[in-house]
Amino acid sequence: xxxxxxLPRAQPAAGTAASEPGGxxxxxxxxxxxxxxxxxxxxxxxxxxxxxxSVLTTTGIVITLLGETIQFFGEVPIxxxxxxxxxxxxxxxxxxxxxxxxxxTIVVALVAIVVAVPIGLLTAIFLSEFAPTRLRSLVKPxxxxxxGIPTVVYGYFALQFVTPILRDIFxxxxxxxxxxxxxxxxxxxxxxxxxxxxxALRAVPRDLREGAFALGATxxxxxxxxxxxxxxSGILAAVILxxxxxxxxxxxxxxxxxxxxxxxxxxxRSMETMTAYIVQVSLGxxxxxxxxxxxxxxxxxxxxxxxLVMNLLSDLLVRRYREAYE
Amino acid sequence: MINLRIDAxxxxxxxxxxxxxxxxxxxxxxxLNFWYGSAYVLEDVNCDVRPRxxxxxxxPSGCGKSTFLRCFNRMNELIPTARLEGSVVFRNRDxxxxxxxxxxxxxxxxxxxxxxxxxxxxxxxxxxxxxxxNGYKGDMDEIVxxxxxxxxxxxxxxxxxxxxxxxxxxxxxxxxxxxxxxxVQPDVLLMxxxxxxxxxxxxxxxxxxxRELREQLTIIIVTxxxxxxxxxxxxxAFFTVAESGAGVLVxxxxxxxxxxxxxxxxxxxxxxxxxx
Numbered sequence: 001x002x003x004x005x006x007l008p009r010a011q012p013a014a015g016t017a018a019s020e021p022g023g024x025x026x027x028x029x030x031x032x033x034x035x036x037x038x039x040x041x042x043x044x045x046x047x048x049x050x051x052x053x054s055v056l057t058t059t060g061i062v063i064t065l066l067g068e069t070i071q072f073f074g075e076v077p078i079x080x081x082x083x084x085x086x087x088x089x090x091x092x093x094x095x096x097x098x099x100x101x102x103x104x105t106i107v108v109a110l111v112a113i114v115v116a117v118p119i120g121l122l123t124a125i126f127l128s129e130f131a132p133t134r135l136r137s138l139v140k141p142x143x144x145x146x147x148g149i150p151t152v153v154y155g156y157f158a159l160q161f162v163t164p165i166l167r168d169i170f171x172x173x174x175x176x177x178x179x180x181x182x183x184x185x186x187x188x189x190x191x192x193x194x195x196x197x198x199x200a201l202r203a204v205p206r207d208l209r210e211g212a213f214a215l216g217a218t219x220x221x222x223x224x225x226x227x228x229x230x231x232x233s234g235i236l237a238a239v240i241l242x243x244x245x246x247x248x249x250x251x252x253x254x255x256x257x258x259x260x261x262x263x264x265x266x267x268x269r270s271m272e273t274m275t276a277y278i279v280q281v282s283l284g285x286x287x288x289x290x291x292x293x294x295x296x297x298x299x300x301x302x303x304x305x306x307x308l309v310m311n312l313l314s315d316l317l318v319r320r321y322r323e324a325y326e
Numbered sequence: 327m328i329n330l331r332i333d334a335x336x337x338x339x340x341x342x343x344x345x346x347x348x349x350x351x352x353x354x355x356x357x358l359n360f361w362y363g364s365a366y367v368l369e370d371v372n373c374d375v376r377p378r379x380x381x382x383x384x385x386p387s388g389c390g391k392s393t394f395l396r397c398f399n400r401m402n403e404l405i406p407t408a409r410l411e412g413s414v415v416f417r418n419r420d421x422x423x424x425x426x427x428x429x430x431x432x433x434x435x436x437x438x439x440x441x442x443x444x445x446x447x448x449x450x451x452x453x454x455x456x457x458x459x460n461g462y463k464g465d466m467d468e469i470v471x472x473x474x475x476x477x478x479x480x481x482x483x484x485x486x487x488x489x490x491x492x493x494x495x496x497x498x499x500x501x502x503x504x505x506x507x508x509x510v511q512p513d514v515l516l517m518x519x520x521x522x523x524x525x526x527x528x529x530x531x532x533x534x535x536x537r538e539l540r541e542q543l544t545i546i547i548v549t550x551x552x553x554x555x556x557x558x559x560x561x562x563a564f565f566t567v568a569e570s571g572a573g574v575l576v577x578x579x580x581x582x583x584x585x586x587x588x589x590x591x592x593x594x595x596x597x598x599x600x601x602x
Contacts, residue, residue: 208446214401214437216460
């Protein structure tokens with residue numbers, strides 16, 4: 001308090017006219033700090049609750065999935081489910097081999113990856129290393145628009161636009177086919193692939209690029225021998241996330257790939273994916289509570305495990321590439 | 327604005343001739359002006375660098391030392407807004423001439439950076455990178471060994487060439503970067519505060535190395551450390567910030583003369599520690 005009193009007196013002596021003595025009123029500042037503390041705590045609580053919601057939702061989903069799945073495996077042996085090659089739960093002669101659905105899912109995802117990875121990676125390299133700032137600011141929003149298109153639109157794009165083209169080229173193509181769904185799905189995940197890869201490329205320190213340039217490397221040599229190898233684990237993470245996204249994608253395959261659970265790799269034929277099967281049962285007249293209905297939980301759990309493993313894998317890779325430069 | 331630079335040509339007359347008697351400059355800048363966007367960075371720099379000498383560049387932070395150094399291998403043009411006027415002449419050829427390929431310039435004018443920046447590759451691949459991108463067809467093992475020896479790193483790493491360059495200590499990493507630059511067999515080596523991230527022992531080793539390399543090539547080194555400039559360089563250039571906000575070359579002379587009998591009051595103020 002001594003300070004507070006002496007300061008205003010000292011100030012005119014020093015010749016400065018402006019003074020702000022209020023800052024030294026202890027009672028007011030204590031009330032202020034109490035209020036600040038309450039606001040702090042309130043914000044903290046609200047943020048915590050929001051975070052809690054997503055944790056609870058996840059837990060709820062897992063519990064529901066697991067409960068029904070365990071019941072399902074009480075009736076169908078898990079080995080039969082995982083190794084069987086006939087999937088006919090909705091027919092009179094029931095068979096619960098999930099492999100045709102897994103086969104369909106993987107084939108569609110592979111087609112999507114074959115489209116998305118090269119184009120996405122090259123786009124990322126172009127944006128991060130070659131594009132002038134102005135062009136970059138033009139291309140990025142276009143990519144983001146691509147990412148914002150509803151998947152149902154992609155689905156009909158596959159069915160109404162890509163499939164007819166495929167049928168012109170390969171007349172044996174079925175109306176519902178894996179190729180068209182996979183290709184269009186590739187374009188759907190392209191923005192994600194490009195954007196994560198670009199982040200990985202940009203994370204390569206400028207030092208390294210300069211080091212390579214200083215040795216007389218051309219821009220292409222810097223990119224191909226320093227930047228891309230340096231960002232490799234990040235790029236791999238992007239690939240894995242893309243696969244995970246392709247596996248989980250529903251609408252495009254439900255619309256364009258058909259509903260026939262089949263083994264094989266003929267891209268021009270119809271196949272059913274795990275997601276498409278879940279849609280088929282959920283929307284159809286399958287009575288709730290029966291074994292037919294429970295199949296979707298078993299398939300859902302398997303799907304969940306597959307994407308979870310993929311995401312963990314990409315997490316691991318991302319962490320490794322962060323460490324590389326630190 | 328008064329520009330108190332001392333023209334290199336006039337100092338030559340008073341300077342003691344260098345060991346091999348060569349006085350022709352290997353690198354010259356003429357009326358060099360430089361901008362980053364609208365920021366004026368270098369103002370009318372005229373400077374002659376003699377071959378097989380160590381030229382030190384000193385000056386306070388922000389005086390454009392590093393930018394000046396990077397004008398010699400066209401590294402500045404990697405920054406989109408950079409703009410340069412005037413000329414930089416290397417062996418009687420303006421390296422900013424339209425016909426000159428910057429890649430070729432950088433092959434002959436190597437560079438070592440402030441922070442050691444080995445590639446996340448093996449020691450061998452780090453050194454072999456330059457020869458590979460430059461289409462070297464000879465014996466790669468030999469050039470890797472020679473370069474590591476010239477950088478005084480060979481004995482420490484010869485049994486472990488497959489180890490990652492990032493696994494080395496800071497001082498070793500910097501010598502690896504020097505080896506990497508030497509593998510391209512440049513005539514000039516630019517060093518941008520190569521010891522600023524290193525401990526005193528590692529610094530001593532780099533300084534010893536610079537003294538050895540001086541026999542074989544021309545070295546231009548930017549340093550924050552005046553003692554270092556005094557220890558290793560033949561000639562020293564002092565830069566400071568002019569009223570225009572840009573860096574200017576104030577004084578360029580034999581290192582001993584510049585540190586004992588500076589002609590410009592600003593140089594004197596800086597080297598006696600009254601400023602900067």
